Amino acid sequence: MTDEQHEGGFRTDMAISVDKGGPRYGEFVESARLFMDRVRAAMPTEELVDDLIDELATINAKLEAVAIDEWNSPSGTRIDLPARGNITLPPYLVNRADATGVDATLRFTRFHLGGNNAAHGGYIGTAFDDLLGMTGALATGKVTRTAYLTVNYRSITPLYTDLSVTTQVTKVDGRKIFVAAQMRDGDRLCAEADGLFIALNPGQP
Numbered sequence: 001m002t003d004e005q006h007e008g009g010f011r012t013d014m015a016i017s018v019d020k021g022g023p024r025y026g027e028f029v030e031s032a033r034l035f036m037d038r039v040r041a042a043m044p045t046e047e048l049v050d051d052l053i054d055e056l057a058t059i060n061a062k063l064e065a066v067a068i069d070e071w072n073s074p075s076g077t078r079i080d081l082p083a084r085g086n087i088t089l090p091p092y093l094v095n096r097a098d099a100t101g102v103d104a105t106l107r108f109t110r111f112h113l114g115g116n117n118a119a120h121g122g123y124i125g126t127a128f129d130d131l132l133g134m135t136g137a138l139a140t141g142k143v144t145r146t147a148y149l150t151v152n153y154r155s156i157t158p159l160y161t162d163l164s165v166t167t168q169v170t171k172v173d174g175r176k177i178f179v180a181a182q183m184r185d186g187d188r189l190c191a192e193a194d195g196l197f198i199a200l201n202p203g204q205p
């Protein structure tokens with residue numbers, strides 16, 4: 001797909017892949033995630049900061065040389081990887097996904113810290129938005145966009161803990177897909193969400 005061939009604001013198809021970026025692309029993404037965690041946790045010396053800036057300049061130049069448009073990038077399309085290989089998203093694994101909803105396991109790490117060992121609320125919302133967008137897409141077979149998303153934070157969401165996220169389609173009314181989701185640590189409800197996703201018309205920006 002070229003940059004011009006997509007219709008509207010999102011790709012016309014999901015452009016899913018399991019091979020873009022090669023067999024070690026997932027390891028690369030996990031290394032980048034670990035790096036983000038390490039940066040968040042670091043108290044570096046001035047000398048180490050100098051070293052790292054130089055090393056990162058080399059790495060960033062290598063990545064700049066292979067930058068590609070969003071429609072063809074492996075990031076976000078590698079369905080064999082946690083969160084489709086998209087480092088913007090908290091890493092989750094999908095255990096079940098069909099037209100009625102999705103079950104996923106999600107683990108927040110140091111990068112997602114809000115405070116006092118708890119996940120940042122914005123990352124909880126990000127996880128809900130993506131998994132509910134996936135729910136809308138699977139319910140309709142179309143690309144859907146968030147019209148609203150309400151998150152209620154019910155109890156502390158811990159880091160480094162396998163959390164379960166469950167989503168449901170509650171109602172479909174034409175292009176409107178009403179959805180709900182819960183995030184749990186074992187039996188404990190950490191957060192819940194409800195949202196409206198709109199199936200985009202062809203060519204809609």
Ligand SMILES: CCCCCCCCCCCCCC(=O)SCCNC(=O)CCNC(=O)[C@H](O)C(C)(C)COP(=O)(O)OP(=O)(O)OC[C@H]1O[C@@H](n2cnc3c(N)ncnc32)[C@H](O)[C@@H]1OP(=O)(O)O
Binds near residue numbers: 014079145147201204
């Ligand atoms: C297996 C692999 C799968 C891969 C899956 C990949 C998953 C990827 C997941 C990624 C996920 C990432 C997801 C993201 O992050 S999406 C990014 C965040 N969202 C946005 O940027 C959306 C911005 N807004 C818009 O683009 C438009 O407003 C939209 C498209 C939402 C609607 O504008 P549009 O011109 O199209 O439609 P319309 O205005 O005629 O409205 C249509 C109907 O909807 C009703 N309505 C609208 N808004 C609201 C509202 N706020 N409350 C209540 N009702 C509302 C409206 O009254 C009407 O109802 P009715 O009169 O017909 O009854």
